[in-house]
Amino acid sequence: MFGYRGLTMAEDGMLKISDVRCDYLVKKYGTPLYVMNEEEILERIRDIKQNHILKYNGVAAYASKAFLNKEMCRIIKREGLWLDVVSGGELYTAKSVDFPMENVIFHGNNKTYEELSMAVEYGVGRIVIDNFNEIDILEDILKENKKTIDVQIRVTPGIDGHTHEFIRTGQVDSKFGFPMHDESALYAVKRILNSEGLNLRGVHAHIGSQLHQNNIYRLEVEILAKFVGDIKNLFGYEIDEINCGGGFGIFYNEEDKRLPISFFTDVIHEAVDEFFNKYNLKKPTVFIEPGRWIVGEAGVTLYKVGAIKDIKGVRKYVSVDGGMTDNIRTALYSAKYTAVVANKLNIDDKEVVTICGKCCESGDILIRDISLPKLEKGDILAVLSTGAYNYSMASNYNRIPRPPVVIVNNGKDRLIVKRETYDDILRNDI
Ligand SMILES: Cc1ncc(COP(=O)(O)O)c(C=O)c1O
Known part of the structure; x- marks a missing residue:
């Protein structure tokens, strides 16, 4: 039907x-x-495994903001995907079912001291650093606890996601991430590289939601690859992960297409081959963070x-x-x-x-x-x-x-x- x-x-x-x-x-x-x-959810996870994880050695983190409770966490745990959380509450839900913390990515544009302490205590796999305030807080927490943590840095690549204004998050005028049109993003990288507790693993961008075009992901990868190249040239440090975020569109009404995940992932991985080659960089591990596409x-x-x-x-x-x-x-x-x-x-x-x-x-x-x-x-x-x-x-x-x-x-x-x-x-x- x-x-x-x-x-x-x-x-x-x-x-x-x-x-x-x-x-x-x-x-x-x-x-x-x-x-x-559940059949539909499992079928879609299977599609992601085949067309991103197995085919390209990629990582897929389910964006739990789309739909989360203990049972959904158990399903994601059983299926072996990573989990993207954006708050202490989502993180606590994951912890309540013993979700493997090394497979958790912690997002958010205003993570509090308490939330970041919780993430460090639980030992989450990645924290996606969104702003300078977070670098300050994390440095304090890590110093006090004599710990280190792997991080990705979120940037705003200035791409218009061609979707409803309120769910566009990649353009320059955004509350999320470090702007790339000035020196902010590179300065943030410098601060992270100089920090004792923060291991810079990747760069992250999320360009919007309910997207039905794939060329926008190609553009995203091109911008991220150039940024990774700039970091290598300026600091002599080569990043080994890029995270393209989520946003893969689904069918709500006859104006929408129903697209397989390969429609997006094939373009993403082709672009990774092309642009990381162009900038003389080793091929990174590619993360995606589908939420709506899995459960919608x-x-x-x-x-x-x-x-x-x-x-x-x-x-x-x-x-x-x-x-x-x-x-x-x-x-x-x-x-x-x-x-x-x-x-x-x-x-x-x-x-x-x-x-x-x-x-x-x-x-x-x-x-x-x-x-x-x-x-x-x-x-x-x-x-x-x-x-x-x-x-x-x-x-x-x-x-x-x-x-x-x-x-x-x-x-x-x-x-x-x-x-x-x-x-x-x-x-x-x-
Ligand atoms: C950083 C990040 N990743 C992933 C997602 C999931 O997006 P979607 O459910 O459209 O795939 C969002 C949604 O806002 C996001 O902000």
């Missing part, structure tokens, strides 16, 4: 996800409900339809029992989703409606102007491609408890995150 692996229709028109019926899931777990298709299309959110408001000649609003608290991406990025009526897949007659949430915000719209079979109270709406940046960005706005997460795989289901209760909402209130 729409090219999604694992979405099928039962004989009575009911949506099945990895062979599990949606009416069964709704009855068992209630709505709203995040459903993650694996997620489906199930809602129940409630109030329906037909403003004649204007718009028909259909309210569901979730909204911007479980999926902020439409309000935040004007994201566009595809949805189906899970219990009416065999109905062809359609009408255009706008799906809205139950939050006290006019902007709480999940999908504008979508063509669906006539919706009635109690119908199950399934919003597709909600695996990334939905659960992980969920909030308790309006004191709405967060939905549970269920994993389905080949006819079986298992709860991996419980539904929050009203008592959970009160937990920290004094």
Whole structure:
């Protein structure tokens, strides 16, 4: 269905996800409900292994900000990928399931003293240094603890990611990384090389998110290769890792293509061969950090339809029992989703409606102007491609408890995150 692996229709028109019926899931777990298709996640990890890790000796770190909880950490651990974390909370989650710390990359543009101390104590594999403040803090911590740590340095290569403004992170005007248009990045390298505790292993850039073109990664590699060459010429030090970040795009609606990881990794590795050769450099180990690409299309959110408001000649609003608290991406990025009526897949007659949430915000719209079979109270709406940046960005706005997460795989289901209760909402209130 729409090219999604694992979405099928039962004989009575009911949506099945990895062979599990949606009416069964709704009855068992209630709505709203995040459903993650494990088969899809594993298939995508397999694709990354074949087309980056095995084929090119690359390293792939799952960008956990896309979707993280203990079970997702266990899956990544079992599959042998690295983990990219950006906060003490993500790091703590990894630690809670004994994730191998040497395979953790710690990111962030304002890591605190406490978070960096935690990373040093746990012995994470790489810290990606984002700014001078971090160099100061890390030097203090490492001196005090008589330790050393491997680092990569994040730079902003000044590339426009051609995506929604708020998820562009590679351009010069960015809160992330050291600018390259002046001497900042090279000065940071000098400071790191002069530091006793910091081992400079790599250079890192992340040029945006939900990208569907691969030539932008070629440009990124070219800029990083030149930078590695400049470092060698200026300081006589040769870096052996480059990290191209994440950003690999997925299918949300008919405007998007569904791309295999090789579409991106082949271009990245060809560019590495070309430009590291051009600048007389040894071939580095290439890191990538896919988040959305691994989990995005694996997620489906199930809602129940409630109030329906037909403003004649204007718009028909259909309210569901979730909204911007479980999926902020439409309000935040004007994201566009595809949805189906899970219990009416065999109905062809359609009408255009706008799906809205139950939050006290006019902007709480999940999908504008979508063509669906006539919706009635109690119908199950399934919003597709909600695996990334939905659960992980969920909030308790309006004191709405967060939905549970269920994993389905080949006819079986298992709860991996419980539904929050009203008592959970009160937990920290004094
Ligand atoms: C440094 C870094 N790596 C990886 C990612 C993951 O991006 P995506 O989920 O688009 O692959 C992000 C996203 O913001 C990021 O900032």
